[in-house]
Amino acid sequence: xxxxxxxxxxxxxxxxxxxxxxxxxxxxxxxxxxxxxxxxxxxxxxxxxxxxxxxxxxxxxxxxxxxxxxxxxxxxxxxxxxxxxxxxxxxxxxxxxxxxxxxxxxxxxxxxxxxxxxxxxxxxxxxxxxxxxxxxxxxxxxxxxxxxxxxxxxxxxxxxxxxxxxxxxxxxxxxxxxxxxxxxxxxxxxxxxxxxxxxxxxxxxxxxxxxxxxxxxxxxxxxxxxxxxxxxxxxxxxxxxxxxxxxxxxxxxxxxxxxxxxxxx
Amino acid sequence: xxxxxxxxxxxxxxxxxxxxxxxxxxxxxxxxxxxxxxxxxxxxxxxxxxxxxxxxxxxxxxxxxxxxxxxxxxxxxxxxxxxxxxxxxxxxxxxxxxxxxxxxxxxxxxxxxxxxxxxxxxxxxxxxxxxxxxxxxxxxxxxxxxxxxxxxxxxxxxxxxxxxxxxxxxxxxxxxxxxxxxxxxxxxxxxxxxxxxxxxxxxxxxxxxxxxxxxxxxxxxxxxxxxxxxxxxxxxxxxxxxxxxxxxxxxxxxxxxxxxxxxxxxxxxxxxxxxxxxxxxxxxxxxxxxxxxxxxxxxxxxxxxxxxxxxxxxxxxxxxxxxxxxxxxxxxxxxxxxxxxxxxxxxxxxxxxxxxxxxxxxxxxxxxxxxxxxxxxxxxxxxxxxxxxxxxxxxxxxxxxxxxxxxxxxxx
Numbered sequence: 001x002x003x004x005x006x007x008x009x010x011x012x013x014x015x016x017x018x019x020x021x022x023x024x025x026x027x028x029x030x031x032x033x034x035x036x037x038x039x040x041x042x043x044x045x046x047x048x049x050x051x052x053x054x055x056x057x058x059x060x061x062x063x064x065x066x067x068x069x070x071x072x073x074x075x076x077x078x079x080x081x082x083x084x085x086x087x088x089x090x091x092x093x094x095x096x097x098x099x100x101x102x103x104x105x106x107x108x109x110x111x112x113x114x115x116x117x118x119x120x121x122x123x124x125x126x127x128x129x130x131x132x133x134x135x136x137x138x139x140x141x142x143x144x145x146x147x148x149x150x151x152x153x154x155x156x157x158x159x160x161x162x163x164x165x166x167x168x169x170x171x172x173x174x175x176x177x178x179x180x181x182x183x184x185x186x187x188x189x190x191x192x193x194x195x196x197x198x199x200x201x202x203x204x205x206x207x208x209x210x211x212x213x214x215x216x217x218x219x220x221x222x223x224x225x226x227x228x229x230x231x232x233x234x235x236x237x238x239x240x241x242x243x244x245x246x247x248x249x250x251x252x253x254x255x256x257x258x259x260x261x262x263x264x265x
Numbered sequence: 266x267x268x269x270x271x272x273x274x275x276x277x278x279x280x281x282x283x284x285x286x287x288x289x290x291x292x293x294x295x296x297x298x299x300x301x302x303x304x305x306x307x308x309x310x311x312x313x314x315x316x317x318x319x320x321x322x323x324x325x326x327x328x329x330x331x332x333x334x335x336x337x338x339x340x341x342x343x344x345x346x347x348x349x350x351x352x353x354x355x356x357x358x359x360x361x362x363x364x365x366x367x368x369x370x371x372x373x374x375x376x377x378x379x380x381x382x383x384x385x386x387x388x389x390x391x392x393x394x395x396x397x398x399x400x401x402x403x404x405x406x407x408x409x410x411x412x413x414x415x416x417x418x419x420x421x422x423x424x425x426x427x428x429x430x431x432x433x434x435x436x437x438x439x440x441x442x443x444x445x446x447x448x449x450x451x452x453x454x455x456x457x458x459x460x461x462x463x464x465x466x467x468x469x470x471x472x473x474x475x476x477x478x479x480x481x482x483x484x485x486x487x488x489x490x491x492x493x494x495x496x497x498x499x500x501x502x503x504x505x506x507x508x509x510x511x512x513x514x515x516x517x518x519x520x521x522x523x524x525x526x527x528x529x530x531x532x533x534x535x536x537x538x539x540x541x542x543x544x545x546x547x548x549x550x551x552x553x554x555x556x557x558x559x560x561x562x563x564x565x566x567x568x569x570x571x572x573x574x575x576x577x578x579x580x581x582x583x584x585x586x587x588x589x590x591x592x593x594x595x596x597x598x599x600x601x602x603x604x605x606x607x608x609x610x611x612x613x614x615x616x617x618x619x620x621x622x623x624x625x626x627x628x629x630x631x632x633x634x635x636x637x638x639x640x641x642x643x644x645x646x647x648x649x650x651x652x653x654x655x656x657x658x659x660x661x662x663x664x665x666x667x668x669x670x671x672x673x674x675x676x677x
Contacts, residue, residue: 055576056450056562058457059295065444077574102293103561107575129293129561133283154297156464161299179297180462 001095004124004148004171007047008206008228017223017263018046020208021256022099022233023240024067025050025084026076032245034084036252040236041092043253044260048092049126049231052081052100059128061183063234067241078104082120089121097124097150097171102134111141118145124171126150132165139168150208153199155179155191166203172229175199176211177222183234184214188221196226216262223263230263280595284478284565287601289594292477294457294564301464306479308384313486322379326490329408330371334360336498336655341625346645354648356641357507358628358658359495361519366401368631368660369488369519374401374470376487378409381468388412388467392456394421394449394515395586395633396428397660398472403437413437416456418447421585427664446579449515449589453563473516474593477564481593488522495655496526508652509534511644512659513636514554514607515587517596519659528604537596538640540582541609549581552609553592554600562591568600583612583672584632584665610639616672618642619662631660632668 002010011018021040025033033050040048053071057064085096098117105113105127117125125147130138132151142149148171153162156179166173177192178185192209199207209222210231219230239251284290292302312318326332337358347353361369374391381389389411393399399415406413415432419441422429432439445451453476460469474481474488499507510527512520514537527533542550550556553568560569562577570578570590580590599605610618615632618639623629630638637656644654662669 055445055578056454058454058563059461061458069444072576101561103569103571103577104575106566107558107560107571128295129564131292131294131296131299133299134291134293152296154295154299156297156300158300165296176295176297179464181295181458 001089001093001121001123003146004047004095004097007095008172011046012206012228017227018208018229019044019256019260019263020047020049020229020231021045021236022049022051022231024053024064024071024237025081026053026071026074027067027237027241028070028245028248029074030076030080030084032240032249034087035249036240037084037088037096038092039249039253040256041094043256045094045256047097047229048094049097049099049233050081050085052078052098052104054101054104057101059181061181061234063184063238064182067237082116085120085122095123096121097126098122099126099128102127102130105138110138114141114145114147118147122147124148124150126174128152132161132168135168139170143170150174152176155189155195162199163202166199166205169205172206172208173199173203174231175207175209177209178212180211182211184238185212188213188218192222193225200226216258219259220262230259232259280478280482284482286595286598288559289565289567289597290478290481291566292564293561293566294477295461297461298464302477302479304384308380309479309483312380312383318379318383322376325375326372330365330375331363332490333494334363336495336502339626342622345625346641352651354645355651355653357653357655359491359523359655361491361657361659362628362630362634362661366397366404367663368397368401369491369522370398370401370472371404372490372522373472373484373487373518374398374405377468377470378405378411381411382409384468386466386468388463389470390414390416390456390459390467391470391472392416392449392452393472394452394588395584395631396421396425396432396664397586397631399439400428400431402470402472403432403435406437407435414459415439416442416452416459418442418449418452420447421449421452424668425585425664449585450577450580457563473518474521474595475516475563475565475567475591481565481595484518485521485525485595488518489525491519491522491657492524492526495523499655503653506530506533507655508532509536509654511536511538511637511640511654512657513538513587513633514592514596515540515551515589515633516591517593519657521593521595523657524599524605535599535605536640536644537605537607538636539607539609540584540587540636541611542581544611545609550609551580551582551587551589553590554596554607555609559597565594567594567597568592583615583668584636586631586633587636608640608643610636613676614639614642616669619665619669628658629662630658631662632665634659635662
């Protein structure tokens with residue numbers, strides 16, 4: 001499995017925009033999560049963000065909160081999530097980025113957590129409640145283990161912060177498209193159009209745009225505004241959780257192909 | 266009235282530039298909120314010593330809240346714990362329950378509302394557990410004509426129905442939160458999500474010494490008036506310091522407000538009392554400092570009730586205001602540095618104390634506050650001589666009579 005950075009280098013050489021779907025691990029169950037990773041990989045996902053269910057997901061809207069609550073009710077544990085990641089090694093080409101809140105990392109101990117996720121084959125981390133000031137202690141030991149920690153930039157971040165975050169972020173920079181939590185919205189905030197060039201001016205690292213992107217038109221819009229990657233979460237989680245697991249898998253495969261085709265034009 | 270700075274320079278611990286008290290505190294929030302926290306910190310630093318701000322705050326604390334409130338000698342409670350030889354602790358109550366709205370919470374709500382106005386924020390949000398902070402926030406919003414949304418867990422709305430009515434009466438929107446256990450933790454998460462979404466127009470009046478920096482410091486400072494008045498009143502009454510300060514701890518704002526002034530007075534014992542719910546040995550308690558481990562919740566590192574996976578666990582207490590799996594980071598610091606002591610009492614012990622104070626002093630304390638009174642049962646027999654104890658009588662118990670009646674019916 002390539003690193004996140006490798007993945008972007010290849011796409012960039014081909015002039016392509018990456019598609020990054022997000023799903024919550026263990027919803028509706030771990031078997032489906034394993035299958036979903038393969039399905040998404042085959043349907044055009046370039047990188048896959050896998051959410052570790054957490055009891056207090058502050059950055060998440062109702063869809064992902066509900067998915068996490070369902071998974072926790074089933075007793076899903078980090079080790080099981082990592083077993084799923086390990087089980088798809090060699091079967092999928094897309095690197096897996098783990099989306100997890102900070103407390104489970106801290107509780108386990110940063111080094112031990114990183115050893116475990118690295119051994120499972122995780123290539124990157126997104127920790128939405130760990131801003132730049134608190135991230136230092138994770139960035140360095142992660143790098144030593146070949147794991148890239150992706151930092152987030154928000155519409156409210158002032159220029160000096162944007163620069164500092166861009167400098168420290170690894171793999172790519174996660175541009176949060178809205179002032180708000182995750183979840184589907186009817187349109188992409190037009191602010192993104194201004195945020196993208198501002199961020200581009202201070203970095204040559206790839207930029208992924210996420211939060212609130214739920215339709216192919218949104219993805220296309222964001223790509224045209226110059227994003228290197230489009231991140232779609234709640235819309236996948238919602239589809240995967242609707243109906244029986246096979247129906248959910250079929251729905252996310254179609255949706256993934258759709259998204260990929262509009263951003264490949 | 267003199268305009269004393271909120272934060273006299275001779276007082277003790279300040280968090281460092283990242284908002285840390287030792288390893289505790291910090292800012293663990295989504296990036297979207299980081300600029301708002303900086304803006305808030307800048308505004309707070311600017312106004313906390315500003316004469317005009319302090320004059321307005323102090324005038325309102327006097328004329329609207331009714332400060333200074335008394336330090337009351339509880340004669341019959343003292344007699345109750347007296348020893349046959351005539352010695353025994355002398356027990357005084359700092360009467361925060363006599364404040365407008367019936368609890369200490371208004372000190373902070375008022376301070377933050379004045380700050381929000383100066384920051385040009387017209388919309389206010391807050392979380393509430395027992396409803397006391399929600400009522401205090403709704404009150405100051407009515408007073409200043411600010412839009413007000415209060416997040417409250419559905420379970421708490423049921424057990425504190427009277428406070429829900431009071432908030433609505435004063436024009437606030439009470440937003441029910443169904444997530445999780447429908448208690449204070451979930452209400453706080455939802456308030457933070459609202460703030461992430463509406464940060465440009467909204468100020469979040471966080472109600473405890475918890476949350477990301479600068480809240481633990483700022484909320485403590487706004488409640489610092491409790492300890493400052495206590496010092497003066499002790500001086501007036503017996504010309505010295507208290508020997509022991511006693512307060513209940515959920516998030517820990519009333520305790521921090523009383524303790525902070527005395528942190529540097531090494532002779533003063535600081536004792537915080539948490540909720541042991543159905544017992545520390547059960548899974549149904551809220552004894553964060555006694556039974557928790559360091560972790561991150563709602564933007565700060567502090568002691569936390571959590572499971573082996575680092576998932577935050579559900580707290581339990583008969584008192585909605587203490588029903589919280591986290592605690593303010595400065596309390597964690599005071600615990601680890603052994604400057605303060607923390608113990609816990611059960612629901613049953615708190616309900617007994619609720620009745621005892623009502624019968625002996627004609628003062629019905631809040632269930633939260635009753636936890637501090639309940640610890641006297643354990644503490645008093647261990648004390649030599651006649652030390653002076655000041656208990657923060659942080660709130661009145663009118664809101665709790667139904668809960669207690671129901672509890673006594675079920676356990677009678």
